[in-house]
Amino acid sequence: MKPIRLPEPPASPRGIGGVGGGGMTDIFEGGVYGVIRRAVVIGNGFSGSENQGLGLVHALGLSDKKTLYRVTRPRGGINEWMHWLPVSVHKKLYIIISQIYGYSRILFSGRGRKLMPVPAENGVAGLSSILEADVKKIVTMARETFDKEGPLLVVASGRDTISIASSIKRLASDNVFVVQIQHPRSHLERFDLVITPQHDYYPLTPRAQEQVPRFLRRWITPREPPDSHVVLTTGALHQVDSAALRSAASAWHDEFAPVAKPLLVVNIGGPTRYCRYGGDLAKQLTASLHNVIASCGSVRISFSRRTPEKISNIVVKELGNHPKVYIWNGEEPNPHMGHLAWADAFIITADSVSMLSEACSTGKPVYVIGAERCTWKFVEFHKTLRERGLVRLLTGLEDMSESWSYPPLNDTAEAASRVHQALAQRGWRLRP
Incomplete structure (x- = not known):
């Protein structure tokens, strides 16, 4: 029987891939283009x-x-009043004002913040x-x-x-x-x-x-x-998925496996223009934690970079010496992923779309505190979370040993x- 000779595949465009421009892999994958x-x-x-x-x-x-690039603005002092401007205009005005006033501390240190010069690169x-x-x-x-x-x-x-x-x-x-x-x-x-x-x-x-x-x-x-x-x-997109949680569970096993269960993780953000609060919310939170702590094996509390010192001081004063409570001091390594992987339930302040979105991606109970202080589109955000059964408002009467679940929020995927x-x-x- 005569062997059948198949035709040679056509060459890749512009000679990309393969010997002599054949590039069979690129052809069958649609080409590099x-x-x-x-x-x-x-x-x-x-x-x-x-x-x-x-x-x-x-x-x-x-x-x-x-590759990560960054658009930066000068921060601190008078710059906080120019954030409504396009970033290019803001930078030019900042340079002009700086040259005129010679980086005057009086001009730029308003609102108790330090001058942040325009960075040559993003050293943050x-x-x-x-x-x-x-x-x-x-x-x-x-x-x-x-x-x-x-x-x-x-x-x-x-x-x-x-x-x-x-x-x-x-x-x-x-x-x-x-x-x-x-x-x-x-x-x-x-x-x-x-x-x-x-x-x-x-x-x-x-x-x-x-x-x-x-x-x-x-x-x-x-x-x-x-x-x-x-x-x-x-909610917000993020990097927390099932693979990331499994990896974090393994990485933080030695620290969290011995912790008494159920483990309640409390994430505290900071007030924003749409969720305004102060020490009153911190006192409400600590009172609620005193009520529910009997049903917890342990409690771990974290503050964000936006948390005002006044709020963190109240929480530390009220709960810092409680035998069931551990308050992260902000030093590396950051236990955030370990918390997401090992927590049995969460309490999160209403101001952070990101923290709530990440917690809701776990399918574990999420309690929100401070939602009644939010306005504008944050009201709609919290309403949607409650209607989908992703979160419940914290009352301070919860039994943290009673679990509930929901289909995890999967916005990123x-x-x-x-x-x-x-x-x-x-x-x-x-x-x-």
């Missing part, structure tokens, strides 16, 4: 915001192929190697490496990153796929995909419109309802799935 193998994350220097971009990239399987919390976000450099990199590396995924999170991300999309639209996390308010067509919490659209509801003066609506509300390339989430779909519509995909 349609496969995203790397990502750029653009953050704003705030962990709650940057964690969303990092979480999405992690869920997409690109954690080992990411050991992240000195993070690059300042520069549109021209990122665009040039995306264009010049496209033939070899393929398209670039750009994930930006936070208000200050909007202009950077939209400029990258405008200048390199054929080479990038741009995802903006958190609502840009207007001109959503500037991005390939927008990922934002559902409560960001609360300002469009009739109830919210009653609270907003007409002349301010265009500045503080979205201009239009969500369209087909807007992904709505319940669902958002990642939508990214896959949007890429497929463009004819692109992520590396397998």
Whole structure:
């Protein structure tokens, strides 16, 4: 019998991959031009915001192929009054004022904060190697490496990153796929995909419109309802998934396995303009903990960077010497992931969307304190969590040995799935 000779596969475009330009792997995978193998994350220097971009990239399987850039603002003193300005304008004004007044402490140390000069690079919390976000450099990199590396995924999170991300999309639209996390308010067509919490659209509801003066609506509300390339989430994106929890459970086993159960973890944030509180909430919290502590094996308390000293002092004074209570002192290593993995229940202050979103991804009981002090879109956020059975309001009468559960909040994985779909519509995909 005569052997059958199969035709040779066609060469890869532009001779990419394989000996002599054959590149069979690239041919059957769609070529380098349609496969995203790397990502750029653009953050704003705030962990709650940057964690969303990092979480999405992690869920997409690109954690080992990411570069983190940062849009920074000068902070402290008079700078706190200029955060409503575009970041580029803010920096220029800061430099001009600094030169005129010679870094006057009187001018810049208002509100009890220290002057923070414009950093040459992002030297914050050991992240000195993070690059300042520069549109021209990122665009040039995306264009010049496209033939070899393929398209670039750009994930930006936070208000200050909007202009950077939209400029990258405008200048390199054929080479990038741009995802903006958190609502840009207007001109959503500037991005390939927008990922934002559902409560960001609360300002469009009739109830919210009653609270907003007409002349301010265009500045503080979205201009239009969500369209087909807007992904709505319940809470914030993050890096906590089942694999991360299993890893944390193993890493923190020696410290948490001997701890008496049930273990109650208390995460305390800090007041915001939408959730205003002070020592009164700290006293309410400590009173509730005194009531429920009998049903706990142990209690571990953590403060965030935003927690005012007045609040932490009240908690430490009231509970610091209790034999069942351990208060983390802020020193490394941070036990946050260990808490998420090993806790039997959580109490979390209402101000932090991020902390609540992470806790609700565990499927374990989450109690919220301070929700009645929240206003505006935070009201809608907490209402949604309660309606879905993800959280309950803390009354101080709970028996922490009685457990309850719910389908874990899975916003990050669902958002990642939508990214896959949007890429497929463009004819692109992520590396397998």
